[in-house]
Amino acid sequence: MFRTQYDSDISIYSPEGRLYQIEYAMQAVAQGSTALGLKSKTHAVVVTLMRSSDELSSHQRKIFKVDGHMGIAISGLTADARVLLKFMRNETLHHKFVYGSDLPTGEVVSSLAMKSQRNTQRWGRRPYGVGLLVIGYDGGKTHLYQTSPSGNCFSYYAQAIGSRSQSARTYLEKNFKAFPELGLEELVLHGVKALKESSGKETLTKLNVGIAVVGKEQKFEILKPNKVQTYLDQILQTEGEIEIENENENEKDEEAETLELKLD
Amino acid sequence: METYLGEKQQASQWSPYINNGGSCLAVAGEDFAVIASDTRMSLGYSIKTRYSTKYLKITEKCSIVSSGMQADIFTLHKVLKSRAQIYEQKHGKPMSTDAVAKLVSRLLYYRRFFPYYTFNIVAGIDDEGVGCVFSYDAIGTLERVKYSASGSGSSLIEPVLDNQVALKNRNDIKKEDYKLTKENAIDLVKDAITSAGERDIYTGDFVEISIIDINGTHEDKFELRFD
Numbered sequence: 001m002f003r004t005q006y007d008s009d010i011s012i013y014s015p016e017g018r019l020y021q022i023e024y025a026m027q028a029v030a031q032g033s034t035a036l037g038l039k040s041k042t043h044a045v046v047v048t049l050m051r052s053s054d055e056l057s058s059h060q061r062k063i064f065k066v067d068g069h070m071g072i073a074i075s076g077l078t079a080d081a082r083v084l085l086k087f088m089r090n091e092t093l094h095h096k097f098v099y100g101s102d103l104p105t106g107e108v109v110s111s112l113a114m115k116s117q118r119n120t121q122r123w124g125r126r127p128y129g130v131g132l133l134v135i136g137y138d139g140g141k142t143h144l145y146q147t148s149p150s151g152n153c154f155s156y157y158a159q160a161i162g163s164r165s166q167s168a169r170t171y172l173e174k175n176f177k178a179f180p181e182l183g184l185e186e187l188v189l190h191g192v193k194a195l196k197e198s199s200g201k202e203t204l205t206k207l208n209v210g211i212a213v214v215g216k217e218q219k220f221e222i223l224k225p226n227k228v229q230t231y232l233d234q235i236l237q238t239e240g241e242i243e244i245e246n247e248n249e250n251e252k253d254e255e256a257e258t259l260e261l262k263l264d
Numbered sequence: 265m266e267t268y269l270g271e272k273q274q275a276s277q278w279s280p281y282i283n284n285g286g287s288c289l290a291v292a293g294e295d296f297a298v299i300a301s302d303t304r305m306s307l308g309y310s311i312k313t314r315y316s317t318k319y320l321k322i323t324e325k326c327s328i329v330s331s332g333m334q335a336d337i338f339t340l341h342k343v344l345k346s347r348a349q350i351y352e353q354k355h356g357k358p359m360s361t362d363a364v365a366k367l368v369s370r371l372l373y374y375r376r377f378f379p380y381y382t383f384n385i386v387a388g389i390d391d392e393g394v395g396c397v398f399s400y401d402a403i404g405t406l407e408r409v410k411y412s413a414s415g416s417g418s419s420l421i422e423p424v425l426d427n428q429v430a431l432k433n434r435n436d437i438k439k440e441d442y443k444l445t446k447e448n449a450i451d452l453v454k455d456a457i458t459s460a461g462e463r464d465i466y467t468g469d470f471v472e473i474s475i476i477d478i479n480g481t482h483e484d485k486f487e488l489r490f491d
Binding site: 089093 | 342343346349350353
């Protein structure tokens with residue numbers, strides 16, 4: 001394609017005004033396994049699908065705690081994510097030490113965006129190849145942000161990133177209006193259901209599904225596998241009941257997925 | 265400056281240190297530790313505030329109490345809290361009590377030439393589940409002991425603990441027969457600091473007492489005399 005003329009360096013614009021290196025970096029995010037986040041008025045949740053490269057290896061961690069009131073889910077280059085995580089932990093700890101309070105989620109995300117942008121405009125540096133979903137609870141409100149290699153960051157009611165995330169996003173788009181009033185249990189269930197949409201052929205087990213919650217009177221906590229299993233059981237239960245009813249709906253989803261692949 | 269007789273008279277020089285008073289103590293049992301401190305903050309013969317905490321819970325298994333200058337206590341505790349979080353983020357688990365004890369010692373020695381005016385006691389459960397108490401001087405000399413007291417009331421409390429915990433100078437009881445139970449230890453700590461409050465003017469108002477065992481930390485508060 002024509003774009004190969006203008007993609008050899010981060011500092012080269014294409015005639016359409018695009019920076020292809022940044023878009024390639026965002027592709028790295030899209031290659032990672034699914035991570036999604038959603039929030040209600042009182043809680044914010046992230047749900048991730050943890051891949052393992054083969055049967056012998058452990059599942060790749062995708063959720064990390066930043067501070068008592070904040071955490072992230074990652075998709076993309078894990079090594080880059082570690083660098084950003086260290087940065088966020090440092091910022092929040094420093095703020096706590098100096099001002100004695102929790103650093104607002106939005107402020108960390110802004111600093112992170114600035115940091116990410118710097119790498120898109122500096123000689124010899126490359127963009128961070130990782131997208132983060134940041135969830136936090138501060139100032140009496142829940143927060144969900146997405147950061148990307150481009151340095152853009154947005155606040156969301158719900159969002160999914162990584163491979164096959166469109167299916168999860170479709171599910172979230174259908175259901176997000178109900179989220180604000182939900183309790184924690186129902187919110188997590190929606191998250192797991194959304195993950196199921198993008199899990200494809202992979203079966204969800206307590207080992208490859210990661211869930212973390214934060215909210216009012218709930219410090220950021222990564223749920224233990226046994227707790228994860230209780231949610232998976234609930235999904236399987238309802239699935240068994242409505243399996244026959246939704247046969248047609250499933251067919252439609254498969255069609256949509258095949259369309260996605262063709263566009264690539 | 266010299267007087268007319270030729271002797272040098274020392275003008276009182278400004279000192280960066282003040283003593284805000286207060287007492288702290290801790291006692292270790294077989295599988296628990298009890299740690300307590302009063303909350304009165306004084307300056308000279310006045311009371312600055314009746315509630316200024318000298319206690320910090322570092323992990324579920326370890327806490328620290330400090331007496332001396334409130335500003336240095338506050339700062340030391342802030343630094344310690346941050347360091348504990350950094351450790352937990354780096355190692356994926358909370359600091360062990362031994363690690364906390366060593367860290368406090370190093371933090372204090374780091375300021376060897378402008379010390380924190382703090383007299384600290386760290387208490388908690390070690391890795392084997394045994395109760396432990398660590399006492400320090402201002403520059404971080406570390407010693408693991410069974411009990412310790414620091415602060416303005418320490419000279420009133422320490423002999424009581426010598427007699428009741430270490431069973432020193434007692435003719436009425438055999439060491440082999442004696443075991444310090446949790447209830448006895450709590451009562452002992454409460455009585456010791458209450459007695460200190462009777463005679464030491466800098467000890468009083470409230471006491472924050474904490475019991476640490478394998479299940480975690482249980483915090484409590486009670487009143488002392490307000491005079």
